[in-house]
Amino acid sequence: MEVAVMGIGIIPRLKVKDGKELELERILLDLIASTRKNEPGSRFYSAFKSRSDGTYVLMEVFDGEPSFEVHRTSVYIETGVPKLTELLAEPYTVEFFDEIVSS
Numbered sequence: 001m002e003v004a005v006m007g008i009g010i011i012p013r014l015k016v017k018d019g020k021e022l023e024l025e026r027i028l029l030d031l032i033a034s035t036r037k038n039e040p041g042s043r044f045y046s047a048f049k050s051r052s053d054g055t056y057v058l059m060e061v062f063d064g065e066p067s068f069e070v071h072r073t074s075v076y077i078e079t080g081v082p083k084l085t086e087l088l089a090e091p092y093t094v095e096f097f098d099e100i101v102s103s
Contacts, residue, residue: 009097041067
């Protein structure tokens with residue numbers, strides 16, 4: 001069985017400043033709505049909040065690098081990420097993953 005790389009997964013981790021949770025969540029919800037509406041190459045795009053602290057993760061899956069590039073260069077990401085950054089207690093981190101599927 002061959003294994004092929006297909007889509008890409010991305011998990012940004014955000015640690016929000018105390019008291020900025022609702023503001024962060026509003027921005028995240030706007031980004032999620034825009035991504036889902038405008039990007040057919042986005043298979044999955046959702047945010048999750050830790051039950052234990054002020055950490056949020058986005059779970060993102062794109063059809064491939066071209067689809068991620070469309071997302072990364074979209075006006076809503078280019079304007080939304082700086083707004084998010086202002087609300088963070090520390091710099092965000094991003095992990096990239098390659099989807100594996102049998103061919």
